Amino acid sequence: MLQPLLHDLVSTVMAPASALSGADGQIRQSGVQGLFRADRRVLSLARLLIDEHEPEAAGHAAAGAGRSRFVSLARRLGDRGTADPTVRVTRVRELTPYGMEESVEIVSTASVPVNATVTIELACDFAPIEAVKSGRATGVAVAADPSGEGRLSWRSERIRVTVTAPGAQVLTGKSPRLSWEIALPPRGRTTLTWALAVDDPAAVVxxxxxxxxxxxxxxxxxxxxxxxxxxxxxxxxxxxxxxxxxxxxxxxxxxxxxxxxxxxxxxxxxxxxxxxxxxxxxxxxxxxxxxxxxxxxxxxxxxxxxxxxxxxxxxxxxxxxxxxxxxxxxxxxxxxxxxxxxxxxxxxxxxxxxxxxxxxxxxxxxxxxxxxxxxxxxxxxxxxxxxxxxxxxxxxxxxxxxxxxxxxxxxxxxxxxxxxxxxxxxxxxxxxxxxxxxxxxxxxxxxxxxxxxxxxxxxxxxxxxxxxxxxxxxxxxxxxxxxxxxxLTSNIGHLLGTGLLSAEESARIASLLAGPDLAEGFGLRTMSADADGFSPMSYHCGSIWPHDTAIVIAGLAREGFGAEAAVLADGLLAAAESFGYRLPELYAGDAQDEVIRPVAYPAACRPQAWSAAAAVTIAHAxxxxxxxxxxxxxxxxxxxxxxxxxxxxxxxxxxxxxxxxxxxxxxxxxxxxxxxxxxxxx
CATH class of the missing domain: 1.50.10 (Glycosyltransferase)
Incomplete structure (x- = not known):
């Protein structure tokens, strides 16, 4: 089975919880999408519909630690006969260490009233992260238990997941739904909220x-x-x-x-x-x-x-x-x-x-x-x-x-x-x-x-x-x-400052690290492009890892090889710009004159702790x-x-x-x- 890909998903994190969704904010029952907490997927579906149609994505952005904002359009609603959309949907996802909260703001600039049914389809499969990573997760939902107005829950082993949604009706079926009826006056707005909480006493973190x-x-x-x-x-x-x-x-x-x-x-x-x-x-x-x-x-x-x-x-x-x-x-x-x-x-x-x-x-x-x-x-x-x-x-x-x-x-x-x-x-x-x-x-x-x-x-x-x-x-x-x-690999850069090298050997290694076969990408390649085992999309034999590059930048700077350190630092900064300043675990080691921006490694984690910490290393160097x-x-x-x-x-x-x-x-x-x-x- 194939490991699911990550590069086009949006991750929102507040450890030990993390949510991965499409760029439109929808969590679909495919691949690694879902809300995870402590190595369990506690939500495998969260699909927003307005009158049974998905809003059309317009953009998304991080909104601080643990928060993401998704903007979409409900073009079937509002004024007719105009090219401009008049109903906008803003979905703000905020993770807590124990779950997730969402607000859905619907804003109309239309000259006519807007009436619609807003639903959120939900499912939970409790899939272990190792099954998801291997591609073995089935995505089959566990039966939900409606537990009162605006509430439902799932239970498996010692884990309990509870959803609350003020003002919502809970509809059961193949996938339970939260449902709200909205009625907006001209140029009106409303905000709907729902939250998910996880009780998991067996978590190791x-x-x-x-x-x-x-x-x-x-x-x-x-x-x-x-x-x-x-x-x-x-x-x-x-x-x-x-x-x-x-x-x-x-x-x-x-x-x-x-x-x-x-x-x-x-x-x-x-x-x-x-x-x-x-x-x-x-x-x-x-x-x-x-x-x-x-x-x-x-x-x-x-x-x-x-x-x-x-x-x-x-x-x-x-x-x-x-x-x-x-x-x-x-x-x-x-x-x-x-x-x-x-x-x-x-x-x-x-x-x-x-x-x-x-x-x-x-x-x-x-x-x-x-x-x-x-x-x-x-x-x-x-x-x-x-x-x-x-x-x-x-x-x-x-x-x-x-x-x-x-x-x-x-x-x-x-x-x-x-x-x-x-x-x-x-x-x-x-x-x-x-x-x-x-x-x-x-x-x-x-x-x-x-x-x-x-x-x-x-x-x-x-x-x-x-x-x-x-x-x-x-x-x-x-x-x-x-x-x-x-x-010839990036590993030699980790030798700087360890006591293994003479001054002459350090200078020799510095010159190799800054050479085109290792440093012509957006950072330091893990393996020289001249090696027969090199592949720019290999996990460890030609890709670029920000933390690896940062470790070498630190060693070069401390040993007095400032020009070489600057070349690698500039490569990381260029990559950061391409990835929205959230450096992934790794990316492809293509040369900068072959691609205008680094190519994503599709299964790379993002965010990754040592990739993020590389920012401090660059500044400190x-x-x-x-x-x-x-x-x-x-x-x-x-x-x-x-x-x-x-x-x-x-x-x-x-x-x-x-x-x-x-x-x-x-x-x-x-x-x-x-x-x-x-x-x-x-």
Whole structure:
């Protein structure tokens, strides 16, 4: 069966609820359309009719976090003999964490009275998200229970869905309907409302409580794309906030809508890391949530191991669309979440996370290091590697986790166990970060992990670097036989700043990242166009992922490769403009001289947490403020020459201080509001 497509749907989100509809606002019984909450479809049909006809769509737009507005026309009503429509229908959809509310405003500019019957057809199928994703969902409605005037409900297992509609008559039949009779005088208007509420005590995720975990930035930019992208992205991030039932105050970001609106180790960690310039609270709570799920035992079926950080959390097992391959509800099949957890703890500490919040996490840091030492390298060759030991989980366990993601230059698939290039970088960086934390908090083992990082860098240089048509570069991975998987990919950009590279090697990688075979699209391609395995519409072998590009932009900027960072940032901003400033999970890697705008990847999630967080990374790279609160220092290194134009950014958070950085059109930067005693280096 084929996975349903998403690219032409409108998503409205307030986690853990999300609604996907057509551009006209109608929710139809097809594909992935519906209202979902915590991995269940709780509404599979919501079709608005006026006198048994669908209004004709005129436009739609986001109306803030969790709100969408749809405008349509009822051209069969109102004045006759004029080309202008005289009856307009505005449907405002607002999601809450526990359901959805809609208002339908009907406005007449006609010179005659308008009388009509307005109905909304409804259905519920309680389809699990995994069945919808695989194309197996039938869309068969569960019987509705009329429960009084203007009320009806559905029940399945422990979930109850209730609809209320003031003033409406409930009509039963194949699909229940809400029905209103309206009578508008000339130039009259009326508003109809209905709401849906979900009671689901078995959900594994709940809405986050408490104030927003990050600051509201004050931004002025010559390039208006930056402000528009930030505004839309921060609204989306606000709508993706989640928590667990037992700890509603510890927020994390759900990975993406609709497939991944739950806890994802790698995604949630990266998104929190990208948002560090706006505060450390999200990072701290994400670290705590994942620490509570840290592995304690060896289990080949779930991938769990002592000290390992979880990959994803579900209500129940999640089929992969392949025979006998199902991810367990609590799944640990990720090779990179554990070192990324360590580095997020370190980076949050540098940005000012108080010692009182760091110290309770240090035992989890030491457990994560235990996994790195005892379980991450099963064949003891010195590299971190993975294999799906249970045979029913993910074949690939880095961020490029599709089954065909790890390919040689000639297109052949690599056989596991696989040691990914960027994962060695993450491990090296985690070792150095852990050493700094162990020293700072008077705990043993720092020298061991500095030596680990040094040895890893030497070993990586000998095993991973290969020669290609454009000269030397790090291979994508080592395969089962320790052969370098010789594709040129975006993975090498994740090595910047990890401690694996010399200055000369960093410069070499920067030049490759900015080359046409990787960077001629709207961002950074996941694989070079020169590779035989390249396809611009491949999930991981030629497409462009905004978060991947943003990670590389951050590494380039911090390492001093401003021109290369600016090229990639401009590509992302151009893509953002084409996608209405809501960057999707990924899009096609076509060259900019071949298409006037990026081509959508039809099954991409949107919004996606780390894609939205990329907006903050772009702005931060342009500003170049790098604080180190524990050492009492901060570095200011904006992109030279302000390639993205003048930028003023207030609301950066260094510790508890509100900091503002301004970069002028010539690249001169100023900073105000740094915490007292913090020395600034330019």
């Amino acid at each position: 709940v809405p986050a409580t408490g104030p927003l975990e990050w600051s509201a930035p004050r931004v002025q930019a010559d390039d208006r794309r930056i402000t528009r992208l930030l505004d839309r992205s921060l609204a989306d991030l606000r709508s993706l906030r989640l928590a667990e039932p037992g700890a509603p105050g510890d927020t994390f970001l759900g990975a993406g809508v609709p497939w991944f609106l739950t806890l994802f180790g790698r995604d949630s960690l990266w998104a929190a890391r990208m948002l560090l310039p706006l505060g450390t609270r999200l990072a701290a709570s994400t670290l705590r949530v994942l620490a509570r799920h840290q592995g304690t035992r060896l289990d080949p079926e779930t991938g769990e191991a002592p000290g390992k950080i979880m990959h994803e959390l579900r209500r129940e097992a999640f089929p992969l669309g392949e025979e006998d391959r199902r991810l367990p509800a609590a799944y640990y099949g990720t090779i990179d979440a554990t070192p990324l957890w360590i580095s997020l703890l370190h980076d949050a500490w540098r940005w000012g996370l108080p010692a009182a919040e760091v110290e309770p996490l240090l035992p989890h840091l030491e457990a994560a290091l235990g996994w790195l030492a005892d379980h991450a390298d099963p064949d003891c060759d010195g590299f971190v590697e993975y294999i799906d030991a249970g045979g029913r989980g993910l074949a690939n366990q880095g961020w490029k986790d599709s089954g065909d993601a790890v390919r040689f230059h000639d297109g052949r698939l690599a056989a596991p166990p696989i040691a990914l290039a960027e994962v060695q970088g993450y491990a090296c960086r985690a070792a150095l970060d852990a050493a700094a934390l162990l020293d700072a908090f008077d705990r043993p083992g720092a020298d061991r992990w500095r030596a680990y990082a040094e040895t890893m860098a030497t070993r990586f240089r000998a095993a991973f670097w290969v020669d290609g048509p454009q000269g030397p570069f790090p291979a994508l991975a080592l395969d089962r036989d320790k052969r370098p998987v010789d594709s 342009a500003l170049g403020l790098y604080p180190d609160v524990p050492s009492g220092q901060a570095t200011l290194r904006p992109l030279p020459g302000a390639p993205l134009g003048a930028l003023g950014f207030g609301g950066l958070k260094v510790g508890e201080s509100d900091v503002e950085v301004t970069v002028s059109g010539d690249g001169t930067a100023t900073v105000t509001g740094l915490p007292g005693g913090l020395r600034l280096h330019r």
